[in-house]
Amino acid sequence: MSSTPSTATASHPVASPANRNRWRALFVLALTQLVVVLDGTIVNIALPQAQIDLGMTDTERQWVVTAYALAFGSLLLLGGRIADYWGRRRAFMVGMLGFGAASVLGGLAQNNTELIVARGLQGAFAALLAPAALALLTVTFTHGRERNTAFAVFGTVAGAGAAVGLVLGGVLTEFASWRWCLLVNVFFVIVGLVGALLFVTESKAEGDNRYDLLGAITVTLGLGSLVYGFSLAEGGWGTPQTIGFLTAGVILLVLFVVVESKVAQPLLPLRVVVNRVRGGAFLMQAIAGSVMIGAMLYLTFHLQIVLGMAPLVAGLATLPLPIAITAVAPVATRLLASVGPRPLMIVGPVIVAAGLFYLSFITADGGYVAQVLPGMVLLGIGMAFIFIPLQNVALSGIAPHDAGAASATVNAAMQIGGSIGLSIFTAIYVSASTHTAATTPGLPALTAGYSAIFVAAAIAMLAAAVIAVVFIRGPKAELMPEGAPDLVHIG
Known part of the structure; x- marks a missing residue:
C-alpha cells in the first residue's frame, strides 16, 4: 500500500508538488522579467513632470533613461557569470534587494544627479537579477511543450512589459507623483523575494569557476x-x-x-555567440530593443507634447500595443509549434516596420485614432511574432554551465540595443527637427523629428527581417530542440 502514492505521482507528474512549484516559479520569474523591462519605460511618461520638478535639461532627461539601460547592458555579462558561479537563486534575490533599494533612492531623489545615479544603480542590480531569472527558467523548463509554453509566457511579458510600463507610469504620475514610478518597485521586490524562497530551486554551474x-x-x-x-x-x-x-x-x-x-x-564563451542561429537571434534582440526602448520614448513625447494628453491619458493611449501582443501571443505560440520559429521571426519584423512607417506620417494637427492607433496595433502584432520564439531560439542548445552567460547575452542585446538606439534616434530627431524649425518652428518641427525616428526604426526592423532570413536557418527540430542535457540543481 505504501507504493501507491509514488506510483500515482509517477503516472501523473503534473499533479506533483515539484511540477506545481515549477509553474509557480514561472510566475515569479515572469514577474521579474516584467519589472526589469517595465522599468526601462515606466519613467518615460513621468519624465516631463520630473524634468520640471528637478529642473533637468533635455540632455539630463535623456540620461534618466540611458543610465538605466547603459548600466544594465554593460554589466549583464558579469551578472550572468556571477549567477552561474555563485548560485542563480542567490543572485536573483540579491539583485532583487539591490533593485528595490535603488528604486527607493530614485523615488526620493531631490535633484537630477541623485535620480540619474539611482537609475544607474537600478540597472546595475538588474544586470544581476535578469540573467539569473532567465537562467533559472532555462534550467527549470528543459524541453518539450512545457519549455515552449514557459518561454512563450516569458516572451509575452518581455514584449508587453515596455508598454505596460507606459500605462502604469501614466496612472501613477496622474494620481500620485512621478516618484511612485520608482517606488512601486518595492511591491514587485517583496513578491519576487517571497516567491523565490518558496518556489525557486537553487542551481549553479559545476566545475572550475573562475571570474x-x-x-x-x-x-x-x-x-x-x-x-x-x-x-x-x-x-x-x-x-x-x-x-x-x-x-x-x-x-x-x-x-x-x-x-x-x-x-x-x-566571461562570455565565444561558443555562445558564434553559433549562426543564436548570433542572429542576439542581433534581432538588439534591434527590437532599440525600437521598444528608443522609439517608444519619442512616441510618448508625441502623445503628451504634440497631442496634449495628460500622463494618464497618454499611458492609456499606449494600451493597444500590449493588448495586441497579448492577443496574438497564443496564435504565435501555436504557429511556433507547427511551423517553427523562422517564419515568425521573418514576418514579425516586417509587420513592425509597417507599423513604424505608418507612424512616420504623423502631423502636428493630426489625431490619435487616425495617425497613431493603427500603427501601434501593427507594432503589437509584429512584436508578438518576434518575442515568442526569440528567447527560446537564442538559448537553444546552451549547456547548463553557460546558462547564465547566454541569458545575460539575450538581455544585454536588448538593453545595449535600446541604449544605442535611443542615442542614434536622439541624434536623428535633433537633426530633423532643427532642419524643419528653420522654416516651420513649433509643433511641426517636433513631429518632423519624431517622423524621422519612426522611419529609421522601420528600416532597422526590415534589417532584422533580413537577419532572420540569413541566420535563422535549419530544420525546426534543430531550432526548437526537444531535449536538453541533464541539469545541476541544488537544494
Whole structure:
C-alpha cells in the first residue's frame, strides 16, 4: 500500500508538488522579467513632470533613461557569470534587494544627479537579477511543450512589459507623483523575494569557476564608451569627443573578444555567440530593443507634447500595443509549434516596420485614432511574432554551465540595443527637427523629428527581417530542440 502514492505521482507528474512549484516559479520569474523591462519605460511618461520638478535639461532627461539601460547592458555579462558561479537563486534575490533599494533612492531623489545615479544603480542590480531569472527558467523548463509554453509566457511579458510600463507610469504620475514610478518597485521586490524562497530551486554551474576580470573590465568599458559616444552624436557625428569614444568602444570590444578566446573561464564563451542561429537571434534582440526602448520614448513625447494628453491619458493611449501582443501571443505560440520559429521571426519584423512607417506620417494637427492607433496595433502584432520564439531560439542548445552567460547575452542585446538606439534616434530627431524649425518652428518641427525616428526604426526592423532570413536557418527540430542535457540543481 505504501507504493501507491509514488506510483500515482509517477503516472501523473503534473499533479506533483515539484511540477506545481515549477509553474509557480514561472510566475515569479515572469514577474521579474516584467519589472526589469517595465522599468526601462515606466519613467518615460513621468519624465516631463520630473524634468520640471528637478529642473533637468533635455540632455539630463535623456540620461534618466540611458543610465538605466547603459548600466544594465554593460554589466549583464558579469551578472550572468556571477549567477552561474555563485548560485542563480542567490543572485536573483540579491539583485532583487539591490533593485528595490535603488528604486527607493530614485523615488526620493531631490535633484537630477541623485535620480540619474539611482537609475544607474537600478540597472546595475538588474544586470544581476535578469540573467539569473532567465537562467533559472532555462534550467527549470528543459524541453518539450512545457519549455515552449514557459518561454512563450516569458516572451509575452518581455514584449508587453515596455508598454505596460507606459500605462502604469501614466496612472501613477496622474494620481500620485512621478516618484511612485520608482517606488512601486518595492511591491514587485517583496513578491519576487517571497516567491523565490518558496518556489525557486537553487542551481549553479559545476566545475572550475573562475571570474574573468579582464574580460569584465574590457566589455564594461567598451560598451559604456560605445553608448556614450552615440549619445554625444546629438552634437555632431564628427566631433572629436564622439569619434574618440566610439573608437575607444570598438577597440575595447575587439580586445574583449581576444581576451575571451584566450582565457580558460571566459566571461562570455565565444561558443555562445558564434553559433549562426543564436548570433542572429542576439542581433534581432538588439534591434527590437532599440525600437521598444528608443522609439517608444519619442512616441510618448508625441502623445503628451504634440497631442496634449495628460500622463494618464497618454499611458492609456499606449494600451493597444500590449493588448495586441497579448492577443496574438497564443496564435504565435501555436504557429511556433507547427511551423517553427523562422517564419515568425521573418514576418514579425516586417509587420513592425509597417507599423513604424505608418507612424512616420504623423502631423502636428493630426489625431490619435487616425495617425497613431493603427500603427501601434501593427507594432503589437509584429512584436508578438518576434518575442515568442526569440528567447527560446537564442538559448537553444546552451549547456547548463553557460546558462547564465547566454541569458545575460539575450538581455544585454536588448538593453545595449535600446541604449544605442535611443542615442542614434536622439541624434536623428535633433537633426530633423532643427532642419524643419528653420522654416516651420513649433509643433511641426517636433513631429518632423519624431517622423524621422519612426522611419529609421522601420528600416532597422526590415534589417532584422533580413537577419532572420540569413541566420535563422535549419530544420525546426534543430531550432526548437526537444531535449536538453541533464541539469545541476541544488537544494
